[in-house]
Amino acid sequence: MNSATLYRRMATWLLVTFALITVLLIVIFTRASRGYQQEITQRMHRDLADFVADHYLLFDGEQPDLAAIEHTFHDLMILGPNFEFYLLDPAGQILAYSADPQKIKRHTIAIAPLRAFSSGPKDKLIYGDDPRSLHRHKIFSAAPIYNENQQLAGYLYVILGSEIYEDIASMVTQSKIMHWALWLIGASLGLALLTMLWLTRVFTRPLARLTQQVTTIQATGFGRFDQAEDALGAQLQEWNGDSQNEIDKLGSAFAQLLNTLNQQYTNVLTVDQLRKELLSHVSHDLRTPLASLMGYLETWEIQRGDLSEKQSTEYIAIARKSAERISHLVEQLFELAHLDSGTVQVNREPFSLPELVQDVLQKFQISANDKQVTLGVTPNDSHIRVVGDIEKLERVFTNLVENALRHTNAGGSITVRLKQDTRFVAVEVVDTGVGIPEADVPFVFDPHFKAGNSVRGNTAHGGLGLAITKKLLDLHHAHIEVRSQLDLGTTFQFELEAA
Numbered sequence: 001m002n003s004a005t006l007y008r009r010m011a012t013w014l015l016v017t018f019a020l021i022t023v024l025l026i027v028i029f030t031r032a033s034r035g036y037q038q039e040i041t042q043r044m045h046r047d048l049a050d051f052v053a054d055h056y057l058l059f060d061g062e063q064p065d066l067a068a069i070e071h072t073f074h075d076l077m078i079l080g081p082n083f084e085f086y087l088l089d090p091a092g093q094i095l096a097y098s099a100d101p102q103k104i105k106r107h108t109i110a111i112a113p114l115r116a117f118s119s120g121p122k123d124k125l126i127y128g129d130d131p132r133s134l135h136r137h138k139i140f141s142a143a144p145i146y147n148e149n150q151q152l153a154g155y156l157y158v159i160l161g162s163e164i165y166e167d168i169a170s171m172v173t174q175s176k177i178m179h180w181a182l183w184l185i186g187a188s189l190g191l192a193l194l195t196m197l198w199l200t201r202v203f204t205r206p207l208a209r210l211t212q213q214v215t216t217i218q219a220t221g222f223g224r225f226d227q228a229e230d231a232l233g234a235q236l237q238e239w240n241g242d243s244q245n246e247i248d249k250l251g252s253a254f255a256q257l258l259n260t261l262n263q264q265y266t267n268v269l270t271v272d273q274l275r276k277e278l279l280s281h282v283s284h285d286l287r288t289p290l291a292s293l294m295g296y297l298e299t300w301e302i303q304r305g306d307l308s309e310k311q312s313t314e315y316i317a318i319a320r321k322s323a324e325r326i327s328h329l330v331e332q333l334f335e336l337a338h339l340d341s342g343t344v345q346v347n348r349e350p351f352s353l354p355e356l357v358q359d360v361l362q363k364f365q366i367s368a369n370d371k372q373v374t375l376g377v378t379p380n381d382s383h384i385r386v387v388g389d390i391e392k393l394e395r396v397f398t399n400l401v402e403n404a405l406r407h408t409n410a411g412g413s414i415t416v417r418l419k420q421d422t423r424f425v426a427v428e429v430v431d432t433g434v435g436i437p438e439a440d441v442p443f444v445f446d447p448h449f450k451a452g453n454s455v456r457g458n459t460a461h462g463g464l465g466l467a468i469t470k471k472l473l474d475l476h477h478a479h480i481e482v483r484s485q486l487d488l489g490t491t492f493q494f495e496l497e498a499a
Helices: 006-044 048-055 066-079 112-119 163-173 176-220 222-237 246-303 309-340 353-363 365-371 390-406 438-443 465-475
Strands: 083-088 094-097 127-129 137-146 152-160 349-352 374-378 385-388 413-420 424-431 481-485 489-497
Touching (some): 006 176, 048 152, 353 365, 353 413, 365 374, 385 489, 390 424
Antiparallel strands (some): 083 094, 137 152, 413 424
């Protein structure tokens, strides 16, 4: 039973329950019908014993007139075979009777029910001892008999339902009317059972459907869920989370949970793939500066006795730059990993955007002057204000200006253009550098991506600056775009919320 489906278990219990109810109803119906019939019979013949005692001479003085009694009982039995007559003394001893002597089992009748019958309420059903059985009780009519001195001489005890009556009643019980009544009860219960089974099927069908979907997911797994997304995904979307039906809510909650788990599973796979790519790129990016660092240090250690002070200083300076490059690359890797963790907090506040841009440009002014590159922001209006994280946006402009300066030749320019409307401030970082090949434009924000004409030289750059920039802008819900033409320059464009 425990391994059967919910519908089968409920159907089995319904069948058992209705079978017990059917038996119970038949028993109740039979007993109620018999009790109803007995109550009517006792009420109809309640005064029978009084009538016989008043109109027939049963005692001659203080002694019973047995001959007259036998004749009277014989006449009464012919007129009413439904009755059995017994003459009792005051103690309940049977003195005379109309029944077959061979069938009399009890010779003394309890007097208490007879007294209750005579003095109690007339609408109460009372049973007395059946002389034909040691344990059975039957309905009756009774009347006290008094002698000439008005002393109690005995009782007339009339059983309402003789053996002949019981035989006839048994035949009537087996008649068509009783059969039709029992068949009607059975048919009604059968119809009710079928209705309950149908309702059970209706109520359990959604649960069976949800179970099937869960089983399918269990067998399919998250790795193959995409293959079943069109069919199974549509089925899961049919559950209505706003319904009052508990199964609908359960199905909707399961669908949402499944989507969440599937997204997390996809993210795990993506992060794992990124981790592998990161390790590959890190090993590649660190190899060159590490080799340079170790090479110059080893050379300086081996030849320091033969090197001049100038050469020794130059070797140490190159090694230090290589160490700085490694340090900067590691910092970028930690920064990118922190952004990928999803735990970065954004401290939003209003501030002047031109002032922030001017501070960033100021950091690169010396390098720009060395390359003869012009830096500027337009319009340089301190009233242009945005809402965002100053520290993270400062990092964004630093990465973009640094990238532009690295790819802009002497005589070029880098300009940060601002344009404010009612809701946003549009930002463009425009350079006149070497540009980006058209085929490489979609990949410029990928970590460690290197365009075909990328200029990195011996700088501390591992191809992570633009990837970090995009993730920082994503935290501000800002989408960055890039436009570029070879030998004409590149433009990075995004929007920030106006203050």
